[in-house]
Amino acid sequence: MNTEQFYSLFLQSGKVTIDSRKIEKNDIFFAFSGDNFDAATLADQAINSGALAVILENQDFENQDKNIFCVASTLEFLQELAVYHRQQLQIPIIGLTGSNGKTTTKELIHAVLSERFNVQYTSGNLNNHIGVPLTVLSVRxxxxxxxxEMGANHQKxxxxxxxxxxxxxxYITNFGKAHLEGFGGVEGVIKGKSELYDYLITHHRTVLVNENDFIQVEKTKGxxxxxxxxKDTSDYQFELFSEDHFVGLQYQNVKIISKLTGEYNFTNLCAAASLGLHFGIDIENIKKAIEHYTPTNMRSQIVKKGDKTLVLDTYNANPSSMSVSLANFISFExxxxxIIGDMLELGEESEKEHQNILNYAAELGFTQIITVGENFKQVNSISPAFENTAELIEYIQLNAIRSENVLLKGSRGIALEKSIDFI
Known part of the structure; x- marks a missing residue:
């Protein structure tokens, strides 16, 4: 079985899935196995649930009469099928990476371009070696x-x-202190993220450039x-403004206010608007798309709860995103x-970076500082510190937070959003 032979079957399918619990009629199920479980054992069950075909690695479960096919590697076959499918597609594809703001930018671009086009885009955070081929195969x-969206925590x-x-x-949103452990430092981050530039330049494709980012300018010079x-000399010029903690942009005489907080989201808005204008979308439709976009993914999300304003940014955290979040939040009246949670995957820089953030928070002068996670606890001697969110919840149940404004910012693994119901 090779990808070209299998492709005709793929074209008859509803979707490709790696989750046996979500199989629907005519789906193709890729049976990925872990260290403790062989998903190939679910092959017959998948067919009985309506799957059109199953791809697996264990020859004991192959049954070609039932469209259950054994391959050397389910991952490699998935990727090869995605590449073959991509080669058949005659539509523009926009690739997106960066240290911070990838998902928000992706959703804004999707919202803007959808004003004129039928646009498929990465669902959730399916941005890795499995998620990207799944996204490509979802394009019909x-x-x-x-x-x-393309995520990475190491070079290549x-x-x-x-x-x-x-x-x-x-488009590369930015280069920041994210996944330092895997990339080997900030220079490694720049090199790794710039692999998108390398591909685009080698294949003479179009690069979207924020000319206020000197790294982007240098990497695409000439x-x-x-x-x-x-810049004033750029293809598109936007002005920044804000309203009630929400960030906005102005293009010519049109003001657009988003439902995102933080000036750091301004460039995300500019990227989406620039692509919209490039593809011929009227600025009034861009305004409608941006103003209707409501973040619901725990990224720069403002939530009103009683007399409190909560800023939810609990999906990801690194020193770069943490710093700009704190700088934005101190402006709240x-x-x-x-409540800040550990920043993960920082390697040998972890202790220093957590100390720097704690020092910065203290300098800004917040009413109350609470930290969650072992890394912050090691360096925090000035405020309440908890090893996990469960301990935090116990604390705030007994010690109500009085502040009018509450920021929750931390890495996904800390799951600070679990504490919202108790604030």
Whole structure:
């Protein structure tokens, strides 16, 4: 069984899934196995649930009469199928990576482009070596373009994902202190994320450039084609403004206010608006798309709870995103409590970076500082510190938070959002 032979069956399918619990009629189930479980044992069950075909690695469960096929590697076959499918697609694909803001930018771009086109885009955070091929395979004949998010925590990963997604346009949101352990420091982050540039330049594709980011400018110097924003001489110029803690942008005489907090989201808005304008979308429709977009993914999300304003940013955290979140939050009027969780995957820089953030928070002068996670607890001698969110919940049940404004910011693994019901 090779990908070209299997492709005709794929075209008859509803979707590709790796979750046996979500199989629907005519789906293709890729049976990924872990250390303690062989998903191939679910092959017959998947067919009985309506699956059109199953791909697995264990030959004992192969039954070609039932469209249960054994391959050397389910992962490699998934990726090869995605590459083959991508080669058949005649639509523009926008690739997106960066240290911070990838998912928010992806959703904004999708919202804007959807004003005119049928756009497929990465669901949730399916942005890795499994998620990217799944996203590519979710692009079907009715779609007119796609936005594919690519995440990475080590070098050569973006390079590999580009060979699968084969983007025609690309944008790197920024270069920050994220996944330092895997990348080997900030320079490693820049090199790893810039693999998107390497692909785009090598294949003469279009790069979206924030000309206020000197790294983006340096990495794309002298290259064409580009789409630019950020400077008076850029293709598109936007002005920043804010309203009731929400960030907005102005293009010519049109003011657009989002439902996102933090000036750090301004460039995310600019990227989406620039692509919209490039693809011929009227600024009034861009305004409608951005103003209707409501973040619900625990990223720069404002939640009103009684007399309190909560800022939810609990999906990801690194020193770069933590610093700008704190700088934004101190501008809120009234008393302020910050609940900050550990920043993960920092390697040998972890202790220093957690101490730097704690020092910065103290300098800003928040009403109350609470930390959650072992890394913060090791360096925190000035405020309440808890090893996990369960301990935090016990504390706030006995010690009500009085502040009018509460920021929750931490890595996904800390799960600070579990404490919301108790604030």
């Amino acid at each position: 004949s009715e779609h007119e373009m796609a936005v594919i 990963e973006i390079e590999h994902l580009c060979t699968i997604a084969q983007p025609d346009f690309g 290259y064409s084609p580009t789409i630019t924003f950020g 009234g008393s302020t409590t910050i």
